[in-house]
Amino acid sequence: MTDEPRIRYAQVGTRAVGNRLLDPEQRALQSDPRRANAITSGHRACRGCGEALAARSVVDAAMAAAGGRVVAANATGCLEVFSTPYPESSWQLPWIHSVFANAPSVAAGMAAGLRAQGREDIRVLGQGGDGGTVDIGFACLSGMFERGDDVLFVCYDNGGYMNTGVQRSGATPPGASTTTTPAVPGRPGAELSQGKSAPLIAMAHEIPYVATATIADLHDLEAKVRRAMEIRGARYLHVLSTCPLGWGSDSALSVELARLAVETGLFPVFEARDGEVVDVTPIRRRRPVEDYLRPQRRFAHLFEPEPQRDVLDALQRRADRTIARFGLDRHA
Amino acid sequence: MPRLLEGSIAVAQTVGRCRPDVIAAYPISPQTHIVEALSRAVCAGDLGDCQLLNVESEFAAMSACIGAAAVGARPYTATASQGLLYMSEALFNASGLGLPLVMTVANRAIGAPINIWNDHSDALSQRDSGWIQLFAESNQEAVDLHVQAYRLAETLSLPVMVCMDGFVLTHAHEPVEVPDAAAVDAFLPRVAPAQVLDPDAPQTIGAMVGPEAFTEVRYLMHHKQMAALDAIPQIAEEFAAAFGRDSGGLVRGYRLEGAETVVVAMGSVLGAIEEVVDELRDDGVPVGALALRCFRPTPAAELRAALAPARRVVVVEKAMSPGTGGIVGADVRRALDGCDTRVHDIIAGLGGRPITKASLRTLLARAREDRLGSLGFLDLDRDRVAAELARAGTPTAPGGHAAQALAAAGLWEEDA
Numbered sequence: 001m002t003d004e005p006r007i008r009y010a011q012v013g014t015r016a017v018g019n020r021l022l023d024p025e026q027r028a029l030q031s032d033p034r035r036a037n038a039i040t041s042g043h044r045a046c047r048g049c050g051e052a053l054a055a056r057s058v059v060d061a062a063m064a065a066a067g068g069r070v071v072a073a074n075a076t077g078c079l080e081v082f083s084t085p086y087p088e089s090s091w092q093l094p095w096i097h098s099v100f101a102n103a104p105s106v107a108a109g110m111a112a113g114l115r116a117q118g119r120e121d122i123r124v125l126g127q128g129g130d131g132g133t134v135d136i137g138f139a140c141l142s143g144m145f146e147r148g149d150d151v152l153f154v155c156y157d158n159g160g161y162m163n164t165g166v167q168r169s170g171a172t173p174p175g176a177s178t179t180t181t182p183a184v185p186g187r188p189g190a191e192l193s194q195g196k197s198a199p200l201i202a203m204a205h206e207i208p209y210v211a212t213a214t215i216a217d218l219h220d221l222e223a224k225v226r227r228a229m230e231i232r233g234a235r236y237l238h239v240l241s242t243c244p245l246g247w248g249s250d251s252a253l254s255v256e257l258a259r260l261a262v263e264t265g266l267f268p269v270f271e272a273r274d275g276e277v278v279d280v281t282p283i284r285r286r287r288p289v290e291d292y293l294r295p296q297r298r299f300a301h302l303f304e305p306e307p308q309r310d311v312l313d314a315l316q317r318r319a320d321r322t323i324a325r326f327g328l329d330r331h332a
Numbered sequence: 333m334p335r336l337l338e339g340s341i342a343v344a345q346t347v348g349r350c351r352p353d354v355i356a357a358y359p360i361s362p363q364t365h366i367v368e369a370l371s372r373a374v375c376a377g378d379l380g381d382c383q384l385l386n387v388e389s390e391f392a393a394m395s396a397c398i399g400a401a402a403v404g405a406r407p408y409t410a411t412a413s414q415g416l417l418y419m420s421e422a423l424f425n426a427s428g429l430g431l432p433l434v435m436t437v438a439n440r441a442i443g444a445p446i447n448i449w450n451d452h453s454d455a456l457s458q459r460d461s462g463w464i465q466l467f468a469e470s471n472q473e474a475v476d477l478h479v480q481a482y483r484l485a486e487t488l489s490l491p492v493m494v495c496m497d498g499f500v501l502t503h504a505h506e507p508v509e510v511p512d513a514a515a516v517d518a519f520l521p522r523v524a525p526a527q528v529l530d531p532d533a534p535q536t537i538g539a540m541v542g543p544e545a546f547t548e549v550r551y552l553m554h555h556k557q558m559a560a561l562d563a564i565p566q567i568a569e570e571f572a573a574a575f576g577r578d579s580g581g582l583v584r585g586y587r588l589e590g591a592e593t594v595v596v597a598m599g600s601v602l603g604a605i606e607e608v609v610d611e612l613r614d615d616g617v618p619v620g621a622l623a624l625r626c627f628r629p630t631p632a633a634e635l636r637a638a639l640a641p642a643r644r645v646v647v648v649e650k651a652m653s654p655g656t657g658g659i660v661g662a663d664v665r666r667a668l669d670g671c672d673t674r675v676h677d678i679i680a681g682l683g684g685r686p687i688t689k690a691s692l693r694t695l696l697a698r699a700r701e702d703r704l705g706s707l708g709f710l711d712l713d714r715d716r717v718a719a720e721l722a723r724a725g726t727p728t729a730p731g732g733h734a735a736q737a738l739a740a741a742g743l744w745e746e747d748a
Contacts (some may be wrong), residue, residue, distance in 0.1 A: 067715065068531060069531045070531065071403065071529040073399060074538075075698060077546040080538075081540055083537035084536055084538070084540050085539070085540055086539040086540070086541040086542070086545060087539075087545075088539075089536035091534070091536050091540055092534060093531065093534050094529035094533075094534045094535060094537075095534070095535075095536050095537070096398075096399070096402050096429075096529060096531055096538050097535075097537070097539070098394075098395060098398050098422065098425050098429070098538060098539035099400075099421050099422060099425050099568060100655035101391065102391060102392065102395035102398075102422060104392075105387065105391070105392040105395035105396045105399065106395050106396070106398050106399035106402070107399060108387075108399065108403075109354060109356060109385070109386060109395065109396030109397060109400040109401075109407070110397050110403045110529065111386055111404030112353075112354045112383035112396065112399075112400055112405070113353055113354050113383070113399065113400035113401070113402075113403040113404065113407070114403050114405075115383055116353035116354055116381045116382060116383045116400075116405050117353060117381075117403070117404065117405055118381065119403075122403075124532055139388055139389060139391075139392070140388070140391070140392050140395065142388065143388035143389075143392055144388055145384070146388075147385065147387075152338025152740075161645060162592070170671075196716075203705075207739065217522060226494070279369070290722075302655070
């Protein structure tokens, strides 16, 4: 990376961009005008898009860790669509999109191709949404994990197929209304199933690094990318990414909702190495799940016209179980 | 010196001499011996830094090849049948992105019903995938085509499929000359890829293209395929000069001079066809054969030049489009548009059924008597079909399409 600033911040003196009022060493990379800015402005993401924010932080952090020597494979999805409307591209790093289901395999092929050419200084990043990761791309992802391909794969989880119009995915939270799990009287929206935790399944492969993060804590997100990049082999990062369109939430609340997902215990933030959890982010101020659910239209049917107590209780129990399982309550 | 080798082993040795950087494959019969032999070579260190990826599906195999090609590496994979279908989405993607790839297809039927034996249903089902499709008549040609395929793929930056008949070729032991390693190196110099993911010159590959430019992108794909029609014979010529063997190219005529009837086919069945042609020629019957060596792109001008002088063309093809008929035959008809030459599609050899010289002789006798329809099925067991139709009670209205098709299919069988 050059020392020449790439970015001119319009805002000054706020906490908005990576805590620029902190001492320089404590600031997030996003506050550094010399960061790679690997996804430039002008792309077509919605206002308040958590995925755009998450991806920029992840890619910039990966670029910083690898001295700018990063190539990326992207699954089909919002991130791909909003960033590359021909003839424009937001990507400032070498980037390929093949199809929906194969980003982990394309990335694996890139890593193998670079290794064969003796160019292992170039690091490989794979990325996709939750549909491309936990559903249609899951076989490719598991194969990449199992072989130990030298790829950091990042899932930006917004809990559904938002690009195609908010359909249910394997990562849609129970109780959420989507266009294929509509909330009709007597039904809760998305099934109250046990769900599908891609990070836990990734850990079952005993790959060297698995972590979760959210857009509510950019320091943590960047640090996890940095640590992932210190390791070779298959690594997985699962980032909760707010979607104002699919969640029916105020775009100004994107960061706040991600924080509430953590503080309610619905989304555990942790780090695992070789299949074992080695660190968790404790919940600072525990909140009831309703605080997270109420601001989102996808959960409105749980409160109106009558509160669906049984569903809300089930979701609270789910959060309690997650908190206990990962030891997220520092006061417990 | 030619050595007695199994087809798969000869192909594997040749692919090894093409110095692939990444081999990603998934097991499926009858492709397995090729990849097994390459795996042994990689693990023995015979292929230098070549990376072997034992992937979890054919879809992943093709996807890994796409990734490898995108970073400027030389990839290889092989598949067949269901495996080719399973990678179909990635096939279209590889050609759309214009990536240089080479893949062996050990041609095999597609189920249901599941069948592991040879026909061309797999490759022909992918005829619109944007891949060059070359068909080998022998193991020697299969070997030679792989060297030419890499040259072609990297010259035009597009993917090339080398099709060889499953079991019939892959598992057959024949004397084969594996191209000399140094000569292959000279024939396949490393060329700078047309596009590569390089941190020193970042580019975006695979952007979203809307109605304003999509037609143009597809037209350019077509144009590249047309350019391949010039490149394929040129590369075959250069190969002949370097290795002293005629293989590849677009079409190859056999005893076409004065032929009233010409049999068109692809792959190993040409051997039997040429023997029958020789026997009939000995009897003074004016027949010839035309090997279609390049199925995609369609060498329409070459087909027309070779076939227009004939009275009739019998296309013996190992695949069909249910509800339509022949696939190669349709291409031949289009190539002969406006000519008086009649075209008969004969579906033969499906799911590994042998195409015998006796059946071919009967077929050609009927052709000479002008008793072939536009679509026929070689050696169709009409009793079995009739029994199943009766058992299933499939409605067949008198005079309707289905009844007419039955009559047409039985036409030349009836007086057997």
